Amino acid sequence: MSLHIASRAGVRLSQRILKRNLATTAATVEECDVVIVGGGPAGLALASALASSQNAWRVLKVRLVEAGDLSKIREWNMPPGAYSNRVSSLTNASEDFLNRVGVWRHVAQERTCAMEDMQVWDGISDARIEFSANRLEVGSRSGSGVSYMARMVENLNLQRAALTHLEEHPSIQLLDKAKVETIVNEETNGGWPLVHLSTGQTLRARLLVGADGFNSPVRKFARIQSFGWSYPTQAIVATLRHAPHTIRPHTTAYQRFLPTGPIAFLPLSPTSASLVWSTRPDLAAALTKADPAILAIMINSAFRLPNISMKYLHDRIRGIVASGATLQLDEIRQEIAWREQSHQIESHSPLASALVDPFTSVVGVPPADSELYPPLVHDLQPDTVASFPLRLSHAESYIGEGKGARTVLIGDAAHTVHPLAGQGLNGGLLDAECLVRSIDGALATGSDIGSYTALARYARERYIQNHAMLSAVDKLHKLYSSELGPVVWARSVGVEIINELDVLKAGMMISAGANANVMKGSPGWNLLASSVESVSGGVQIAKALRQGLQSAAAGVLKQASNALAGRS
Amino acid sequence: MSRQLCLSTSLRRPSYSSRHVSRRVRALHEDTTTSTSTVNASEIAHFSRLSGLWWDERGQFSLLHKMNPHRVRFIRDKVVEIGCAEHGETWASARAALALQGLDVLDVGCGGGILSETLARLGGCTLAIDASEKNIAIASLHAAADPSLALPATETRGSLAYRHATAETLVQEPKRFDVVCSMEVIEHVDNPAGFLRSCAELVKPGGHLFLSTIARTPLAFALTILAAEKVLGLVEPGTHTFSKFINPSELVEFFQTDPSGSGRPWITRTHEHGLPTRTEAEVRGIWYEPWGGDWRLMPRGTTPFTAACNYLFWVRKPRE
Structure with a gap:
């Protein structure tokens, strides 16, 4: 009998909570499953991928928030022969992803350019490395059967294509000209993030995606530290x-x-x-x-x-x-x-x-x-x-915890990279691809897509990949900004040797554009990172040697002057 | 409520063959003194203490949170597989997203509701019960924050209701279920045979019963009690009692009898190695791989070896 009474109490409790929810949410708060902050390439790619996913678009309510005017991008048009100055080298993996999602067919192909060969050389020693997608037989093949390692695409061409794609999927709503005013935690009721917009709307997010760039407000809300340097x-x-x-x-x-x-x-x-x-x-x-x-x-x-x-x-x-x-x-x-x-x-x-x-x-x-x-x-x-300005930064984590729970970072909000290898945009696209895969997987098992467990896979997979890419790019930068004799010698020899090693070159090129089907992820960066690491180890030694020599020389001079002073 | 850690392969090969019936079946002992309720009072108190921690995915229950997608996949795949055999491919492909759509689902011993919420999201009209009132309060509170669970069932959505009750009390009521799940519960009850009988009784003819528990092997002792509770402290000490662990062969043998009084056994034949045929019942081992930080459901058809620690069990009630 006592059990019976207790069970009624349980039901009463849940009904009470339910009523309170309805009271607070009905008037102004819009319940959303995914709120993407930022309408840059990463955010739009994520929205596009969700629109094309098997299940997500049907069961999830997705909103994308962008402060700027997206119609300007939608109507973006440049005469043939003129190009925007924000261009990215899209890897084959990224292109493959955009193709599967259905964005690629809206990209103005005549404005893109396949990159088949690459000439890279040292400014001091002139040591040179040549990459050719055809000779190494890696990378995607274009319609004419020619391999290419990457494709130059204007960012706006890509964003416009994503917007065209999204027009066919009205289930995903774009809220543009809407600034994120504040993001707060609900005080009660699960502590989900509430996004207050300048339009007066408030979105309650099961999953809040920060695709909002280097100064990510979402990252700040989630109290995720970012480390790096300019x-x-x-x-x-x-x-x-x-x-x-x-x-x-x-x-x-x-x-x-x-x-x-x-x-x-x-x-x-x-x-x-x-x-x-x-x-x-x-x-x-x-x-x-x-x-x-x-x-x-x-x-x-x-x-x-x-x-x-x-x-x-x-x-x-x-x-x-x-x-x-x-x-x-x-x-x-x-x-x-x-x-x-x-x-x-x-x-x-x-x-x-x-x-x-x-x-x-x-x-x-x-x-x-x-x-x-x-x-x-x-x-x-x-x-x-x-x-x-150039900088490198990497968030400490891609997933918020505690008060910042139900947040995830993609693109520049998660990692900013020195653009010397043109990897910034690709990283963001692959983040979007991986996140959608995680969301789809979570939906298939009925999981809460905002939960830590559902997002952990995304974070684990992308963090390591991005970190390898960031450190390789950073090391390349440091390696090549040195004028120190031994360093120049080491890197030149390194480059000359790499030029002879087709296998290694293929690995490096995969970074610039592996076919995602051929090589899952990008082992190229790991390979590149470790090969560069060994050379940059040499840089450290050379620097230490120089400092040692300088201090030794200073010591000798000091002794000599002391000796002179003593004599006089 | 398992938070156990399984690291290596079995030391002993559990046998499912009928020759060993008499020795193993004693684990499913009948305890006549507590026949009215199989709930153990000290166990309830223990979990009530832990309730506040249920939804900390990185805390005490992290192993359980990580295990959940795997057991849900097992439930989903099994329901779709049997449905596909019975209703054809079109039925199965229509259920790709919402495998439990329109099915009455019962979660016995729901704890904080980790499994219950996912069952509802897969479309099940879910009732989740627990013997601890505090668990029911925690689970209700958590589900109330989720708008998709707070609404009544529709074509694309299941529903979720919590009730402070036991399997024994539900048996008294007329409602029966297409799917009954009781995950990581049976190793905590006092009268497992009575408990299983109640669960079996609650399944509609042709419905499914899903269980998960831990095998009573030296390996399981070493991993779930010695390592996870006593040495590593991953799991609250006192969570598990070795003598209450149940071997897969014991479950198979239990369902070879007639557990629900319907006049027919649920498992009518077993293969040479003691495993049931896959249309009647299935045993799948599940292991925690610390290097990947995730669980792994053993593929079907692996040796009974792989179920020497944690395992999932499915059995189907025959149609009358």
């Missing part, structure tokens, strides 16, 4: 217009590692390319403010002149800026011409740029070795020059 480096981006290629097809990317940072030339079309030039902040400021024609000739030199001359030019620019004068095109051009002369660079050499007319350079028999350098840039597409 590099004393600024990246200049621009869309380049250049002379047509002579020998190579236009599907080659070029990257030179200068001690000030890498400069990359990423193909967009036979006569356009995207620039990512990481350099010192003061130089970046001077070059982005200057006449674009100056930046254009500096880009040509940065791929060609020996480092000592680049250093000289940098110092010259710093000097002019410090004196308060503006940079003059003719003055810089003459400086470059003079440096070329002093290096005995003939006017027909592929290394010559200052006095060469980019259009006549393609006439006649191209000079020997001209395929080792990108074609000459003649000008920059107007209004495409921009620069942004």
